[in-house]
Amino acid sequence: MLWDLAFKHLWQRRLRSALTILGVAIILQTHLVINGFKYSYEQDVQRQLSAFTGKVLVRQDTGDTLGAADFSLTGSSLEEETAQDILALPGIDRQASSAVLMAPLARSLAPTIPVAILVVGIEPGHEAAYLSGFQADEGSTNLEAPTSAILGRSVAELLSPEGEEQPLAAGDNFELQGQTFQVVGVLETAPSLYNNSVIIPLEAAQEAFERPDTVSAVIVCAGQVEDVAQIQAAVEMGFPGLLAISAQQMAASVDAILVDVRNFSNLLTTTVAGVAVVIVTIVVIVAVMEQRKEIGTLRAIGARRWRIFGMVAGQALVLCLLGAVLALPIGMAFLKWGMQWEKFDLIFIYWARNLVWAGLVGILAALLPAWQAVRVDPLEALRYE
Amino acid sequence: MEPIIETKEVWKVYGMNGASVEAVCGIDLAVQQGEFVAIVGPSGSGKSSLLHLLGAMDHPTRGEVLFGNQPLHKMSDAQRTDLRAHQIGFIFQTFNLLPNLSALENVEIALRLGGAAKAERQARPLELLERVGLGPRARHLPRQLSGGERQRVAIARALANRPRLLLADEPTGNLDSKTGASLLELLRQINRQDRQTVVMVTHDFRAASHADRVLVLRDGRIRGETRLQGQDTHRALGQLLALEL
Ligand SMILES: Nc1ncnc2c1ncn2[C@@H]1O[C@H](COP(=O)(O)OP(=O)(O)OP(=O)(O)O)[C@@H](O)[C@H]1O
Ligand SMILES: [Mg+2]
Numbered sequence: 001m002l003w004d005l006a007f008k009h010l011w012q013r014r015l016r017s018a019l020t021i022l023g024v025a026i027i028l029q030t031h032l033v034i035n036g037f038k039y040s041y042e043q044d045v046q047r048q049l050s051a052f053t054g055k056v057l058v059r060q061d062t063g064d065t066l067g068a069a070d071f072s073l074t075g076s077s078l079e080e081e082t083a084q085d086i087l088a089l090p091g092i093d094r095q096a097s098s099a100v101l102m103a104p105l106a107r108s109l110a111p112t113i114p115v116a117i118l119v120v121g122i123e124p125g126h127e128a129a130y131l132s133g134f135q136a137d138e139g140s141t142n143l144e145a146p147t148s149a150i151l152g153r154s155v156a157e158l159l160s161p162e163g164e165e166q167p168l169a170a171g172d173n174f175e176l177q178g179q180t181f182q183v184v185g186v187l188e189t190a191p192s193l194y195n196n197s198v199i200i201p202l203e204a205a206q207e208a209f210e211r212p213d214t215v216s217a218v219i220v221c222a223g224q225v226e227d228v229a230q231i232q233a234a235v236e237m238g239f240p241g242l243l244a245i246s247a248q249q250m251a252a253s254v255d256a257i258l259v260d261v262r263n264f265s266n267l268l269t270t271t272v273a274g275v276a277v278v279i280v281t282i283v284v285i286v287a288v289m290e291q292r293k294e295i296g297t298l299r300a301i302g303a304r305r306w307r308i309f310g311m312v313a314g315q316a317l318v319l320c321l322l323g324a325v326l327a328l329p330i331g332m333a334f335l336k337w338g339m340q341w342e343k344f345d346l347i348f349i350y351w352a353r354n355l356v357w358a359g360l361v362g363i364l365a366a367l368l369p370a371w372q373a374v375r376v377d378p379l380e381a382l383r384y385e
Numbered sequence: 386m387e388p389i390i391e392t393k394e395v396w397k398v399y400g401m402n403g404a405s406v407e408a409v410c411g412i413d414l415a416v417q418q419g420e421f422v423a424i425v426g427p428s429g430s431g432k433s434s435l436l437h438l439l440g441a442m443d444h445p446t447r448g449e450v451l452f453g454n455q456p457l458h459k460m461s462d463a464q465r466t467d468l469r470a471h472q473i474g475f476i477f478q479t480f481n482l483l484p485n486l487s488a489l490e491n492v493e494i495a496l497r498l499g500g501a502a503k504a505e506r507q508a509r510p511l512e513l514l515e516r517v518g519l520g521p522r523a524r525h526l527p528r529q530l531s532g533g534e535r536q537r538v539a540i541a542r543a544l545a546n547r548p549r550l551l552l553a554d555e556p557t558g559n560l561d562s563k564t565g566a567s568l569l570e571l572l573r574q575i576n577r578q579d580r581q582t583v584v585m586v587t588h589d590f591r592a593a594s595h596a597d598r599v600l601v602l603r604d605g606r607i608r609g610e611t612r613l614q615g616q617d618t619h620r621a622l623g624q625l626l627a628l629e630l
Pocket of ligand 1 (some may be wrong): 399400407408426427428429430431432433435489565588
């Protein structure tokens, strides 16, 4: 093989090679980051779904096909009386069920970053209906007082007063819609829905958002898992206009959304890989133009075409594979300092896959320049002016 | 005796459509094993064109070239490439060393292309460089060598696979006369010691005088021929100058 020649040419043009490798690395690290996010998003949604196992969400039928996967219950509204009638149906574990009122609270961390905080009103004593087993890291999960609040991890940070380094902790006070609440507990790290939640007593929420006697939905916990279907049937028979959604149905809707997410991220990563192919192709075409005389000489002294092909393809592959190697630290730095993300184990999985991608990019990027190179005539070696 | 290379009524016409240039016009030529043949002629007389045909690098427009009785035009590109790798050594006017490789590596790569065994690839390059007087410069890059030294490396490279035919196109064209003379002396020595067949084209009669046989080329045709065996250079040059007239 003539790979040593390929390396030497790249080494001869160190600056250009380094810049190309850097370019490939930057491109491929977006690949890494996009896939990493997709994966953690899917994990998040799956954890959220599994927290909902054995439950039925009763909400208004807004005609929205994705309604079943809309965890923040936007647009759903029903009378509290209706909610209580539902909660009185047989087969329900009343303790673990509750009427809930949910209201998104717009709040900006920085002018350009919208962060939604979800305020969740829940019946005191029935916190488990929403929390589904997630515990408080500190404090309790009991909304004893009318102004008690349980905070999600992210919310505890977001709501801490300006200039304050520490997140809110049990015992701290904060303002919400002009009312003062006291933190009774901060949740452990949980799926993002929980991390972004402020959980307060239902009545306080109705007052704060001026929605008296209204709830968004009812979270119903079946006493026995086998009762889920029966409860669903009872709700749909007795309460027209309401949807009773089981965990399985939610999972099905979520899958539909995840397909979109996957398609989108695949589109992004393929586009990005396409850009890498074009960049490397251009660089290697230029390299072939510079090496025409050398290639002609090699052909004249007896190098077969496949050797020339290999030499040129080797250059493209080396650029791409080194780029993929460099993409790892760049991607990690980007996630760590740009996104405060620390799940590097994921990155390694995607990085290994990235190496395969890089190989593919290299092969594709090699085709056109290598084809040009094998067509160089041995007589090219003899032209001089 | 069967010639190593032979042309039969060979033509090379460039630019078939529109204005065509007849560079080689029906040349018959046969070179025997061990001969040192010089083809001499003015610029544009078709020397390089002819050499490319002999070196299996170009296709004749008409006629045929036989290498050891094998017609080149019947060979595939891969077969011609292998022929160049194994049987033909080429020395270029512009040296054509690979600029990123040392003198040693430039010779080694020819052995690699010729499919030489590992042991030979390790030992032979230095032997060859020593043979052309460049042993101490083996690790130098072409740009660190003078023109004459580069051409010596090129000779070592051309000899790497013990080719049956060594072709040289104006090997001294880019060298001063003294350096050129010592290079021709080297070629002559290789020709004598190894019975290495050499075909060299040049426009320089002084260079041609190192050969056994000189052909004079003009307008793509052979206009004269002389044997210089056993004659001194002055007489030889005189004969050649007479030929040119
Ligand atoms: N690729 C080409 N296309 C068209 N014409 C060509 C080509 N190569 C050579 N010629 C023409 O063929 C003729 C012979 O050229 P050639 O290079 O063989 O001459 P030469 O004897 O080697 O000259 P020099 O001593 O200058 O190298 C010239 O008229 C030249 O212009
Ligand atoms: Mg010429």
